[in-house]
Amino acid sequence: MEKSKINKEWHMKNRMSKNASFEQRVKWHTEHNKNCKCREGFPQKLEEEIERRKKKN
Ligand SMILES: [Zn+2]
Known part of the structure; x- marks a missing residue:
């Protein structure tokens, strides 16, 4: 039995x-990481953008 890593229901x-x-x-992506x-x-x-914004604040 093969289990897919993708949570299709969540993506839908x-x-x-x-x-x-x-x-x-x-x-x-935060929700995605938790659910899929x-x-x-x-x-x-996106990670680069998060870092950039952290530095500004
Ligand atoms: Zn996914």
Whole structure:
């Protein structure tokens, strides 16, 4: 029996819009990391943006 890492149900319920804001994307990936294992952590570009914003504050 093979178990897929992707939580299809979660993905169906949580579609991210193409023009999602930075905050929306961070929120989406935070929830995604909790609910699905189809990929690890944040995309590199988003991670870089998070670091950039941390430094500003
Ligand atoms: Zn996923």
